[in-house]
Amino acid sequence: xxxxxxxxxxxxxxxxxxxxxxxxxxxxxxxxxxxxxxxxxxxxxxxxxxxxxxxxxxxxxxxxxxxxxxxxxxxxxxxxxxxxxxxxxxxxxxxxxxxxxxx
Amino acid sequence: xxxxxxxxxxxxxxxxxxxxxxxxxxxxxxxxxxxxxxxxxxxxxxxxxxxxxxxxxxxxxxxxxxxxxxxxxxxxxxxxxxxxxxxxxxxxxxxxxxxxxxxxxxxxxxxxxxxxxxxxxxxxxxxxxxxxxxxxxxxxxxxxxxxxxxxxxxxxxxxxxxxxxxxxxxxx
Numbered sequence: 001x002x003x004x005x006x007x008x009x010x011x012x013x014x015x016x017x018x019x020x021x022x023x024x025x026x027x028x029x030x031x032x033x034x035x036x037x038x039x040x041x042x043x044x045x046x047x048x049x050x051x052x053x054x055x056x057x058x059x060x061x062x063x064x065x066x067x068x069x070x071x072x073x074x075x076x077x078x079x080x081x082x083x084x085x086x087x088x089x090x091x092x093x094x095x096x097x098x099x100x101x102x103x
Numbered sequence: 104x105x106x107x108x109x110x111x112x113x114x115x116x117x118x119x120x121x122x123x124x125x126x127x128x129x130x131x132x133x134x135x136x137x138x139x140x141x142x143x144x145x146x147x148x149x150x151x152x153x154x155x156x157x158x159x160x161x162x163x164x165x166x167x168x169x170x171x172x173x174x175x176x177x178x179x180x181x182x183x184x185x186x187x188x189x190x191x192x193x194x195x196x197x198x199x200x201x202x203x204x205x206x207x208x209x210x211x212x213x214x215x216x217x218x219x220x221x222x223x224x225x226x227x228x229x230x231x232x233x234x235x236x237x238x239x240x241x242x243x244x245x246x247x248x249x250x251x252x253x254x255x256x257x258x259x260x261x262x263x264x265x266x267x268x269x270x271x272x273x274x275x
Contacts, residue, residue, distance in 0.1 A: 006105060006224070010149065013112045017119055017142075024123035032128045032174065036135055040119055043162070047142060054149040057225045059235040062154045063243070066236065069161055070247040074254030076166050080173045081261035087177055 010051035018044035031086070031095045035079050042072045104216070107209045108148050114202050115141040121198065128174050132167060133199040139163045141206055148213070153229035 017040060024037025046065040053061020083093070090097050118138035125131040139162045146155035236244055 006108060007149075009108070009112070010145065013115065013145070016116055020116070020119045020123060028123065030128070032170070033123065033125075033131065036131060036170070037123055039135070039162075039166070040122065040138070043139065043142060047145070050146055050149055050151050050154055053227065054151060054224055057150075057227060059227050059231040060239075062151050062227060062232045063236050063240050065151075065154050066157065066232075067240075067243055067247055069157060070251055073161065073166060074250050076169055077254045077258040078261065080169060081258040084173060084176065085261050093177070 004055075007051055007055045010054075011048060014044045014047040014051065017041075017047065029095050031083050031093050034095060035076065035083070038079075039072060039076070042068055042075075104148070104213070107213055108145065111141045111144045111148070111206060111209055114138075114205055115145070118199075118202055129171075130195060132170055132174070133196065134202075136163050136167055137199045137202045137206070139167070140203060144206055144210060144213075148224075150224040150226040152226065153232050 021037045021040030021044060024040065025034055028034055028037065046068045049061040049064040049068070051061070053059065053064075086098055087093060115138050118134045118141065121134040122131045122138060125134065139158060143155040143158040143163075146152075146158060
């Protein structure tokens with residue numbers, strides 16, 4: 001019984017972290033912080049998978065966490081490359097500066 | 104053992120709040136690394152030591168180093184030397200150092216009291232995870248490798264230096 005509470009609180013922690021990450025994405029306009037907040041949200045999602053895997057004692061949750069890790073690595077590499085490109089073209093890191101499209 | 108869980112959960116939330124409220128990106132990165140370390144400790148307590156190690160090695164080790172590299176690339180110049188002097192001032196590293204000292208104390212406590220087994224949760228070790236990854240989820244593994252390759256090619260394409268023809272808006 002005590003370990004169920006433990007796991008419920010793990011889920012609560014994950015949702016709090018996810019909400020903080022979502023707030024960061026919505027509230028910050030510097031693109032470095034937007035990327036960091038996305039990392040926070042991905043990490044919270046991974047925490048949910050690991051907590052669920054721990055509840056049933058199965059390895060599937062950890063496998064899903066490894067997939068999330070691979071996805072986060074790919075996302076960060078492309079996102080940071082885009083950020084460098086944007087900085088070279090626009091000379092700023094403000095996400096709103098790139099809000100206007102060309103077409 | 105549950106006190107350790109709640110303390111590291113508190114450290115994780117506090118560090119994440121500091122991440123999204125900082126002005127300086129390097130400060131935010133330091134706090135984010137602390138947040139990742141505390142979540143790794145939670146993984147360890149939940150009976151997932153392999154994932155805890157991956158969190159520290161890949162997230163806090165590799166992905167955060169990528170962030171640091173890019174931030175350092177963005178401010179080349181005379182301000183960079185001034186900023187590096189500021190990095191040594193205590194007010195920058197005191198907060199993250201305090202939080203990670205809390206985590207270190209918790210970790211030593213957990214190791215001294217029988218590891219994660221004392222929490223009453225069964226440990227799912229790396230062996231089971233590896234077998235599951237290479238049998239049941241092998242298609243997902245292949246897809247993840249393709250995704251990483253696509254990320255590599257995309258980052259190379261976006262990150263290379265632009266050649267002539269940029270002014271006209273054409274890509275060579």
